[in-house]
Amino acid sequence: MTDIKTLILPYSRHFLEWLHQHHVSLALTTYQTNRLCLIGVQPNGQIFTPVWEFDRPMGLYATTERFYLATRYQIWRFENILENGELLQEKYDRVYVPRVAYTTGDVDVHDLIADPQGNIIFANTEYSCLATLHPQHSFTPLWTPQFISKLAPEDRCHLNGLAAVNGVPRYVTAISRSDVASGWRHRRQDGGVVIDIQTNEIIASGLSMPHSPRWYQNKLWLINSGTGDFGYIENGEFVAITFCPGYGRGLAFVGDFAVVGLSKPRDYHFSGLLIGERLAQKEAEARCGILIINLNTGDIVEWLDMDSEATELYDVAIFPQVRCPMALGFKSGNIAKLVTIGSPATTQKKVISFSLWGNDPIYNIGAIKNAELALKIYSGWICRFYVDETVPKETLEHLGGWSHVEIIPMQTPSQNCTGSFWRFLAVNDPDVEITIIRDTDSRLNQREKAAVDQWLTSPFPFHIMRDHPWHRSKIMGGMWGFKGNFEIQTAINNYVKTHAESLTKGIDQQFLNDVIYPLAQYQSLVHDEFYGGKLFPLPRQKTEYVGQIFREDETTISELDEILEQHLRKVENPQLKAAKAEFERGQDLKKQGKIEAAIACFQNAIAADPNYIPAHNNLGTLFQNQKHLDQAITCYQNALKINPNSTLTLTNLGSIYIIEGQLNRAEELLNRALELNPELVPALYNLGLLYKQQAKLDEAIQLFQTAAKHQRDYADAYFELGQIWEMKSQFILAKLAYERVQKLNPNAQHLLSHIGFVKLNLCDWENYDNFVQDLINSTTQYIEEDEKGFTLAPFQLNALPIPPELSLAVAQKHAIGIEKSIAKKKPQFIYSQKTDKLRVGYVSPDFYSHAVGRLIYQIFENHNRDEFEIFGYNLLNVNDEVTEMIKNGCDQFRDISQLPAVDAAVQINADGIDILIDLAGYTGYSKPQIFAYQPAPIQASFLGYPNTMGANFIQYLLTDEWVVPANLAKNYSESIIYLPHQFICSPMEISNQQFIRAEFGLPEDGFVFVCCNRHFKITPDLFAVWMRILQQVEGSVLWLSEPTTEEVINNLHKKAAASGIAPERLIFVPKIPHPEYLARLQLADLALDTWIYSGGSTTVAALWAGVPVLTKPGLTNASRMGASICASGGLPEMIANSVEEYEQKAVDWATHPQELQQLRQRLKARDAALFNVSGFVSHLEEAFRQMGNR
Structure with a gap:
């Protein structure tokens, strides 16, 4: 093809690799330059970015075989003209040709979709409605927001975004609820809404110019464009996961990634929108292009810039299973040159697909038998056999005698096992509407046909069946189906190539589990009564099962039949009935709290029927709850002897191994349980706990999120998510998780400390005093209740003004819990x-x-x-x-x-x-x-x-008299061994890099206060004093460490403004490597310590860098560390004994620079006790001698 215009665009290092790995290409529209751009990867590995001109291109909707494009007055449908596997000019694997244009007039079409019936539905922004096409008129309105009183071309609310669920329109976004012409323009900052069109409910409000809602992985995602955030809606709130440096519009998904479009502002500034302020704070420019965002972490992993070609995008779309797409525009000579001839029209087929090679009678006779059965069971279906030259002539002649049989010749593979992939190729065939994959050594039956019929009426594209205790794979090689077509040939070729060393029997099933199951996982109807799924609609006949293996004489494999029969025989077994009765009695007693009696019943049940697994499991659970772990393990092991694939037993045993710290054994059992049932919530949860212990936090997050997705009221999973988000400093997500737990369990008062700690990290001090009093009251109540267990985290209480005696009680209860947990071992x-x-x-x-x-x-x-x-x-x-x-x-x-x-x-x-x-x-x-x-x-x-x-x-606590003076020692369970000073400073490397204040937005001449302590240590009363200090020191600023979330900056800015301090006097400086951090710290004049939880290592680092630190000790260990460090650092004058003295000293030092300089000179000598490591170790060794002699 000639005269193709392409763009030269910068992109991230692994952007093309990402496209290749996910087997996708992209499309984007930029109405500002009137262009449609495709982005793919050529066979030579180079990027391909063809563009075409259209009149104001806007919304996009794409599938593998077609896409729709909204322009100023029309909606265009483009169709692919290439066959599957065909390449044009050995390069393009799809060529999209404009086939139909629907003229709508100027209705300002924004987002659009094609529903499962092929109807085009679009956001009609000019008329404030959702609409579809009309054969005679411009459009037919389908739905209008309840707040819109009249259908009029006035763009009243700027209804722009449309999200479909299973192909059906479900949610829309609008910039406001205005009901007057262009009224939305006055509510851009916070008037945005999301509306459920089925219920007419506004499910989220207060958004800032929301765009591009999309339903994906059971969440409603969107871009809150006015704030620059990408995230999702949960419980009526917008949860941001990523800040995007630009005005976001356009959103698509593949795997665990989102593709987000970015634009620059139309007038080069975001008047009145938070995004402008946020970009200015970050000293960043708005970008035009696309971002690839990891949904699990919120990280931007790849990007492509359009800055050199455009400033505004509207939409992005993904072409699944397409590597290098091409299209035809209207100003291209190619539209005249490209002529193709299609095959005569054929009716799409429903195909039962088999592989067949060799002369083994089991498979050859099986092929013939299945062809016979298909005539009766699958009337109107085609039996397709992929065969090679090793199949006997007699078999081919027999099969070829039927009109419903197709024989597809294949080349004899170098290794027979790869022939099992052939049957999957029917999925590639565009003439095939429905494909079901089967084995020639099993038999088609009515039980499977009823399941297939049920699947065909469902919205799911994939069908998975498992019907025997040994059907353990996620997808059985000959027991699955697919509606439609997708590119599977290339995936097979790549898989065979990369697994060349392990091409053995079962490689096809491994391919299905590794490659196809991730696609099918959330798009499947699963029939499986053993490992979790829908029951088969027809009962089985005796030991019949789908996928049952037959010999050439029509006998079955007796060993497999007996395994199934063992399961089925239990239904009629009198011993089983007796066991069940005892078991049910035990269950009732357990609910009544009569544990010993329940144990006896479960033991009776096992005596009645030693193979009754639920009794073994429940007995093990009771023993586990009583900390009799060895007895619990025995119960679970006995259950596994009966059924090695009991997923619940595998999970229970794995949970004990986690308690015992046998993490490798636990991981093996839990992974095995999840292989059998990927949606088993207890296994997901316990494996998440294991990965959390191993610091594999991203893996743990994914498991807990999956567990919560399958069990929406699973409070424990949300709690663990909260803890991990805390560990990752994702405090907004942690807060949301804890609040979800609180909503599910309003009596979980132990959450107060977790929520309080997270809010401190966000500098969210709303109702701070009331919250602290509630926490003290609830903590006191829990301490007094002996047997309820105590889950307050002692560490978090250090950041809150809790009485020392209460803090001691919490620690003691926590320690007793630890002692009880290990007592049996x-x-x-x-x-x-x-x-x-x-x-x-x-x-x-x-x-x-x-x-x-x-x-x-x-x-x-x-x-x-x-x-x-x-x-x-x-x-x-x-x-x-x-x-x-x-x-x-x-x-x-x-x-x-x-x-x-x-x-x-x-x-x-x-x-x-x-x-x-x-x-x-x-x-x-x-x-x-x-x-x-x-x-x-x-x-x-x-x-x-x-x-x-x-x-x-x-038994002992090593400290000093500053940290724990004698009058506070009563609040410690340990015997106190006093050192001359508690803290020590090993030599710290300071970078030689020369920094200047201007690099970090610090004033050249103004006084710079600094606090590098973590944000949870800042309290409202302390911050109020800081603001008073800034008021008294003209031109001064307060330098703080840059937080992980914008909410901290916003909260502190609001508090500063409320105190009469311009927000720009708070300077947030990003994290850098420690040697450079120390060098940069020297730009500060005076460090201000926090009160309730003072600085430890940050205070030592400041003194090492030569920056004096002002501190005020309180009544707790955490509040007195700064005083200890200043004393041992040779700066006792930096210890204030009251709030008033702290404020006065800060102002005095700031207004007496010469005296402050003397302190800095004193620190430069580093001759104080704090810096004398060998002297400190001598005192430490004397403490060891004291302990050793007691």
């Missing part, structure tokens, strides 16, 4: 006799470039080897330069991250540790269970956790 350790050297073990998940790791890495090498032998026990398998320095400083360094807690304790005891130091407490990835086993005679908490652990298994 607790070994009786014998402690080694003391040697000439004390063996000291340090346990931490933070032996890397973590705040703790950076502070302590030099401690280990400075220990006196004449008296001490040092062991390091790593709880998290992360390795970097800090890890290496700690390793080199230890006599022994062990990675125990994958060991169960009990095995880790056994290892520590075997190492003969005399003193075991906990550097993590109740922080993330800690394992207090190890200490609960008491593997060492002396165990102490030090540095990593800013509070008491409230645990009998932690």
Whole structure:
């Protein structure tokens, strides 16, 4: 083809690879330049970006074989003219030709779809309605919002977006609810709505210019264009997952990815819209192009820019299974040159597809028998046999004698097993409407036909059947079907090529599970009464089952039949009836809380019928709940002996192995359960817990989300999602997850601390004082209720003004829970006799470039080897330069991250540790269970956790009199060992890079206050004092670390403005590597510490960088760390004893720069105790001697 205009567009490094991997190409419209652009990948691996001119192209709707395009006055339908597998000019795998134009007039068509019957339905923006085409007139209105009083060409609400569910229109977006001409223009900021057209309900409001709603993976996604956010609607709220640097319009999906279109503003600024402010804050320019966004993480993974060619896009669409598309425009010579001749019209076929090769009678006789059965069972269907030259002539002649049989010759494969793929090729055939894939060694029957008929009336394109306990695959090779066509040949070729070393029997089924099932997973009707699915509509005859294997003499495989018969025989079994009766009694007793009586009933049920699996499972569950884990394991193992594929049993046993820390065994069992039933919610949940423990957070998120999708009221799954989003600093998502739990369980008052901690991270202080009092009251109530279990996270309470005695009670209850959980498995350790050297073990998940790791890495090498032998026990398998320095400083360094807690304790005891130091407490990835086993005679908490652990298994706390003065020691369960100072500063690398203030928006001459503490440490009363300080120091600014979400910035800006401070005086600076962070920190004049939870490592880092820190101690460990650091850092004058003194000192230092400079000079010497590592270690060793001698 000639005279094709293409664009030269920049794109991300792996953009083309992404297109290739997902076997898609793209289309986009830009009405500003009147262009339609396709984006594909040529066979040579180069991008292909042809463009054509149309009059104001807008909405797009695409499938593999056609697409629809809305223009100023018309809607065009383009049809592909190539056969499947055909390439034009050895390059284009689809060529779309304009076939029909529907003239609508100027109704301003925005989004459009084609429903399952081929009707075009579109957002008629000018007339504020949803419409379809009319054979005589411009359109037929189908639906109008209830707030629109009249059908008039006035664009009243700017109804623009349309989302279909299963091909049927369901949701629309509008910019406002205005009922006057162009009234929407005055409500762009927050007037946007989403409407359910079936119920006429507004399901979301307060949006800012919403566009492109799409239903995908059971969620309603859209672009909140006025704020720059992409996300979804849940419970009436918009949940943003990604900020997009531009005005978003156009949205499509493939796999776990969204394709989002971006535009630049029409007038080069977003007047009155938040997106403009957000871009300015980020010092970013709006972009025109497309983004590829990972739906699980919200990350932008790929991009393509249109900046050089256009400034505005309207829509994007995906061509599935198309690599390099071409189209014909109206100003192209190709429209005259391209002439093709089609085959005579044929009626689309319904095909039963088989593979056949070789002379084995089982398969040859089976082929003939199935052809006979098809005449009776599948009247009107074609039996298609893909055969090669090895099939006996007699078989071919017999089959060829029937008019309903098609024989497709194939080349004899180099390896026979690949012939099993042939039958799948019917899916590729455009003349085939319905394909069902079958095995020649099984027999067609009425049971399967009834299931197929049920599928044909369903909206699902795929059909999957499993009908025997051994049908364990996600898709059985000869028991599935598909409506329509898709490109499967290329996928097969690629799969065979990449699996050349493993081409054995069953490779076709492996291909189905690996390649086809991800496509079919949410688009299938599944008939399966063993592993989860719809019951077959017809009962089976005796031991008949779909997919039953037959020999050439028409006998079946007795072993397989007996397995099925065992399942079926139980229905008639008198022992089973007796077992069921006992079981049901046990269930009732369990509900009444009569556990011992329930246990007896389940044991009676097993005695009546040892093969009754539910009794084994329930007995195991009761034992598991009572912490009798060995007995529970025995129950589950007995159940698996009866049925190795009992998914519930596999899940239960896996959950115990998680408790015991046997994660590899647990993972194997849970994956096996999910292979048998991919939608089994308990297995999804438990595997999520396992991955969370292993820090595989993205995998865990996916599992918990899938569990919640299949069980919408699964509060535990939402709770775990909340915890992981917290760990990933995705606090908006965490808040939504916790609020979902609260909605499902309004009495779950333990959520208050989680929600409070998340809101602190978002600097959301609404009703802060009332919230704190509610938390104190509910916590007190839970402490007083002995047997209800306690799930408050002790760490989170450190950030809230909780009375110290209540914090101690929470820790004690948490510790008791840990002790109870390990009591049944607790070994009786014998402690080694003391040697000439004390063996000291340090346990931490933070032996890397973590705040703790950076502070302590030099401690280990400075220990006196004449008296001490040092062991390091790593709880998290992360390795970097800090890890290496700690390793080199230890006599022994062990990675125990994958060991169960009990095995880790056994290892520590075997190492003969005399003193075991906990550097993590109740922080993330800690394992207090190890200490609960008491593997060492002396165990102490030090540095990593800013509070008491409230645990009998932690005997000592190493601290100083600043952090825990004598009058506060009563709030600690540990015996206090006082060091001269608690904190130590190992040398920190400072980059030589020279930064200037202007790079970060800091004023050249103004005074710069800084606080690099995490945002959850900022409280409303503290922030109010900061604002008063800024008011008193003219030209000053407050530098804060850049948050992970815009909501923090918005909240703090609002609070600043309410205090009379211009929001631009808050400067948010992004995270950079630590050496550069320290160099940049030197641009600040004075650091301001937080109060309730003061800075630890951030305060030490500031002093190392030469920046003085102003702090105010409170009544808790967490609130007094800053004072300890300033005292040991040689700056006692930086400790304020009241709010008033804190404010006064900040203003005084800011207005007396010479005196402040003297402090900076003092810090430069680094001769204070804080910086003397060897001296600190000497004091630490004296503390060890004290503990060892007690």
